[in-house]
Amino acid sequence: MWIPQSNPAVYKALVALQRASAEGVTQRLAELIRIRVSQINGCGYCLHMHLSDARSAELEPQAVGMVALWADAPHLFSDRERAALDLAEHVTRLGDSGVPDRVFDRAAALFDDVELGQVMATIVMINAWNRIAISGRYPAGLDERRLR
Known part of the structure; x- marks a missing residue:
């Protein structure tokens, strides 16, 4: 299942939502x-794509390399980044208990309502893309954005 070719209308809608979710987020x-x-979900396709994007955006290799252990490397991440990453982990692993109040409240204290909505949308969108790529068996190392 390769959505860009098999379901172009759905793909265009997802891309539009992706763009909208990224507005206002650095x-x-x-x-x-x-x-x-993507690490949490085990999505090699998306992980490869976003590691490449991080290199292109010149993100520090130390921060990229330590993002899986962000809580153990507070000197590499701002308070807002740590709050967003904590929220991302809990939204991704939602389970029956949802997002703990302490996690949501910390993010809400550091982001205004619009920013928090954009951070949440960014989290939701990458979870959606991960599920599409994993379920569709998209191979790591391929980036459909470069096929067009």
């Missing part, structure tokens, strides 16, 4: 979220 924060969520 590229650094967006890529850190996308990398961490």
